[in-house]
Amino acid sequence: MDSARRSFMGARRAGDSPLRPPWSLAEEAFVESCTRCDDCLRACPTGLLHPGQGGFPEVDFSRAACTFCGDCVTACRDGALSRNDARSAWRHTLTIVASCLPKQRVECRVCGESCEHGAIVFRPRLGNVAEPEFDAARCTACGACIAPCPVGALRPIPLHAEAA
Numbered sequence: 001m002d003s004a005r006r007s008f009m010g011a012r013r014a015g016d017s018p019l020r021p022p023w024s025l026a027e028e029a030f031v032e033s034c035t036r037c038d039d040c041l042r043a044c045p046t047g048l049l050h051p052g053q054g055g056f057p058e059v060d061f062s063r064a065a066c067t068f069c070g071d072c073v074t075a076c077r078d079g080a081l082s083r084n085d086a087r088s089a090w091r092h093t094l095t096i097v098a099s100c101l102p103k104q105r106v107e108c109r110v111c112g113e114s115c116e117h118g119a120i121v122f123r124p125r126l127g128n129v130a131e132p133e134f135d136a137a138r139c140t141a142c143g144a145c146i147a148p149c150p151v152g153a154l155r156p157i158p159l160h161a162e163a164a
Contacts, residue, residue, distance in 0.1 A: 018052050019059035019156055021072045022089035023081050031056065034080035043075035048143075061143030061156070068142070090141040092156040094134070096120075100153035102131045111145040111154055120145060 017027040021040050024030045036055040048066055052058030059066070068089060073081045083089075101108035102122070107129045112120040119139035122130035146154045 017091075017158070018056070019061075019090075019092060021049055021057050021059060021081055022066055022068065023070075023073050023083045024091065025080055025082060026091070030080050033078050035078045037078070039075040039077065040072035040081060043071040045069060045071060059143070061146040063147075065144035065147075066142045068140070088141070088159065090159070092158055093136055093141050094139055094143075094145070094154055095157050096132055096134055097153050097155055099151045100132065100149075101151055102129045103153075105129055108150065110148045110150065114145045114148045115139075116144065117142075 020027070020030055021044075025033060031054075034056055036051075036057075038051065038057070040057050041049045041051065046064035046067060048059055048061070048064040049057045049072060050060050050063070057072075066089070070083055073083045076082075096103075096111070105128060109122050109130070109132075111132060112122050117138050117140055119135045120132050121135070122132055124130050141156065143156075146152075146156075
């Protein structure tokens with residue numbers, strides 16, 4: 001799809017892609033395939049998905065976390081979502097930015113308490129508060145840690161080596 005048409009349809013530039021539902025095709029293929037029928041939005045039991053720019057479905061981790069139930073994929077009749085267990089459900093991972101309270105010497109462990117996969121742990125530090133240690137290999141990028149963070153220090157970032 002040419003860039004003028006993408007702009008008209010509300011798609012963003014490459015590198016500025018919104019968070020799409022799990023198991024989405026690569027952005028250009030997703031925009032080409034998605035009919036904006038909202039079936040995936042209605043199928044999502046947690047309310048994680050919402051209509052975004054141009055009417056395309058987007059993820060909003062401030063609403064909920066992803067349970068990886070796959071209902072959005074099952075509901076997608078146009079092929080914009082395609083479950084492939086050989087690759088990650090997401091085209092993003094998470095990072096913890098400098099505004100994190102423990103990095104400012106303020107005790108907080110809410111993200112670690114919210115992560116059922118143990119991807120964020122806190123190790124005691126002599127003379128200081130424990131800072132989060134993020135294990136990307138354990139992170140499913142479900143987003144459960146994002147909404148509870150009082151300062152918004154957990155952010156989705158694009159995966160650099162994504163499979164199409």
